[in-house]
Amino acid sequence: MSKRHIIIGGGPAATNACETIRQFESDSEITLICNEPAHSRMALPYWLSGQIPREQTHTGDDDYFNRLNVKPMIGVTVAGIDASGKSVSLSDGTSLSFDTLLLATGSAPIGLPMPGSDLPGVQTLWTLADTEKALAAVDGHAKPRVTLVGAGFIGCIVLNAMFKRGWDLTVVERDQHMLPRMLNADAAQYVHRWVTDRGIKLHCGTRLQEITAADDGAKTLKLDNGKSVTADLVIIATGVGPNIQLAVDAGIETDNGILVDKTMQTSVPGIYAAGDVAQGPAMLETERQVHAIQPTAVDHGRVAGANMAGQSTQYNGSLLMNVLDVCGLQCASFGKWEDSAADAMTMSNENSSIYRNLLWTDDKITGAIFVGRANDLGMLTDVGMVKGFIQTQTAVGSWKEYLRENPFDVRRAFIATKVPETLAKTTLLGRPAVSRGFHFGNPPNKHTASSSHGVYVNTKEPT
Numbered sequence: 001m002s003k004r005h006i007i008i009g010g011g012p013a014a015t016n017a018c019e020t021i022r023q024f025e026s027d028s029e030i031t032l033i034c035n036e037p038a039h040s041r042m043a044l045p046y047w048l049s050g051q052i053p054r055e056q057t058h059t060g061d062d063d064y065f066n067r068l069n070v071k072p073m074i075g076v077t078v079a080g081i082d083a084s085g086k087s088v089s090l091s092d093g094t095s096l097s098f099d100t101l102l103l104a105t106g107s108a109p110i111g112l113p114m115p116g117s118d119l120p121g122v123q124t125l126w127t128l129a130d131t132e133k134a135l136a137a138v139d140g141h142a143k144p145r146v147t148l149v150g151a152g153f154i155g156c157i158v159l160n161a162m163f164k165r166g167w168d169l170t171v172v173e174r175d176q177h178m179l180p181r182m183l184n185a186d187a188a189q190y191v192h193r194w195v196t197d198r199g200i201k202l203h204c205g206t207r208l209q210e211i212t213a214a215d216d217g218a219k220t221l222k223l224d225n226g227k228s229v230t231a232d233l234v235i236i237a238t239g240v241g242p243n244i245q246l247a248v249d250a251g252i253e254t255d256n257g258i259l260v261d262k263t264m265q266t267s268v269p270g271i272y273a274a275g276d277v278a279q280g281p282a283m284l285e286t287e288r289q290v291h292a293i294q295p296t297a298v299d300h301g302r303v304a305g306a307n308m309a310g311q312s313t314q315y316n317g318s319l320l321m322n323v324l325d326v327c328g329l330q331c332a333s334f335g336k337w338e339d340s341a342a343d344a345m346t347m348s349n350e351n352s353s354i355y356r357n358l359l360w361t362d363d364k365i366t367g368a369i370f371v372g373r374a375n376d377l378g379m380l381t382d383v384g385m386v387k388g389f390i391q392t393q394t395a396v397g398s399w400k401e402y403l404r405e406n407p408f409d410v411r412r413a414f415i416a417t418k419v420p421e422t423l424a425k426t427t428l429l430g431r432p433a434v435s436r437g438f439h440f441g442n443p444p445n446k447h448t449a450s451s452s453h454g455v456y457v458n459t460k461e462p463t
């Protein structure tokens with residue numbers, strides 16, 4: 001009998017695991033079970049902003065699953081796992097056996113239980129259904145009043161999408177500043193100035209106390225600074241937590257997330273976890289971490305898939321990184337961005353909305369914060385190069401002092417210290433990646449990368 005893999009989930013961790021298993025095995029059985037259609041949550045803001053239709057958030061259709069020879073069970077929930085008996089029970093009362101199992105169940109919003117949080121038009125923005133509900137809630141309003149509660153990474157991504165719509169926006173953040181888990185207070189001041197200059201009303205350092213129904217379906221939000229806000233739609237973005245309950249019930253070791261080793265295997269042999277739900281190896285850290293971001297989900301899914309297919313692949317660890325556009329202002333932070341023991345090189349220019357902080361441990365960059373205009377190409381390329389320094393942990397020697405003297409000439413140090421070569425030789429699975437082979441609407445393959453380039457990259461068709 002051929003090997004049976006079961007994958008729970010339909011996000012990037014799950015689909016990347018399917019694709020990777022198929023790179024190594026053609027004859028095994030793969031069943032993907034997900035209670036939602038396979039899609040990318042990070043594409044939801046583009047649907048919300050009106051830039052793409054709903055269908056373009058999808059990351060796999062019947063053709064895709066047929067091509068990969070994967071059996072999709074969409075709209076089905078896994079209710080339980082029998083870890084020793086190697087089977088999963090489904091919401092319809094049936095069960096399926098496996099040889100290897102992947103938990104790629106993602107995370108879910110923690111919400112904000114309080115009076116009025118169950119009113120219509122008060123919601124999170126995490127799923128396809130949430131996005132549909134938010135669009136319906138503002139339907140018919142020429143300029144809907146929307147309040148975002150929680151100005152973290154996901155909240156600000158949603159804010160950006162709503163800003164593109166031209167909605168009337170208010171932000172409530174209980175911390176003293178926006179993006180408290182990715183920017184320091186100085187960097188956040190640039191964001192505050194930027195958003196308020198663009199008409200967004202900002203209430204930081206205050207908590208939402210209650211929500212009450214107001215006229216015409218509107219809601220009144222009472223804040224503990226004595227102010228109140230009226231909104232047609234309230235988006236609660238107060239954080240997410242990993243969906244670990246299935247693992248807990250099955251006796252699989254968990255902490256904040258499901259604990260995995262370098263192969264993405266859990267405490268139970270043959271059972272793997274990947275993506276937002278997994279707490280795994282992390283770069284620059286000794287403890288395992290949950291990094292609930294898309295790049296980590298992709299890496300995890302690929303490493304788990306390779307090992308489920310019998311390879312012996314070890315993951316170096318995910319890098320903490322957050323990169324986002326807040327209404328035209330790019331914000332990024334990497335690694336140990338708030339390490340007070342590090343040697344910090346800070347540069348800023350209020351008039352140009354530029355803030356940068358490079359954090360050094362000896363002659364290696366171990367953390368960074370960037371704020372700068374989206375149309376500043378130098379800023380965008382520098383962000384990528386600094387990420388490269390951190391990922392490769394290159395000891396730059398005397399180039400450290402060069403960067404202190406010439407903070408905007410990152411490229412010279414990047415090339416001189418051979419970071420591009422190190423990056424190009426680094427592959428997740430020890431071989432070049434292949435194209436994922438799914439593009440919305442199945443456009444013809446126009447891949448034209450040169451052979452020399454293709455050795456290292458060979459991944460992407462131009463769209």
Ligand SMILES: Cc1cc2nc3c(=O)[nH]c(=O)nc-3n(C[C@H](O)[C@H](O)[C@H](O)COP(=O)(O)OP(=O)(O)OC[C@H]3O[C@@H](n4cnc5c(N)ncnc54)[C@H](O)[C@@H]3O)c2cc1C
Nearest residue numbers: 009011012013035041042077078106275276292293294297
């Ligand atoms: C609005 C928004 C914007 C974002 N933007 C970014 C961004 O710009 N950059 C970035 O890095 N990250 C972003 N993220 C985060 C990113 O989308 C997640 O890190 C990523 O989706 C995690 O992938 P995953 O495969 O682990 O889980 P998910 O994508 O959450 O997929 C898990 C799936 O499993 C399903 N599932 C759970 N339990 C069961 C069960 N028992 N049975 C069946 N199915 C189950 C879930 O319903 C879900 O469909 C964003 C997230 C949101 C919501």
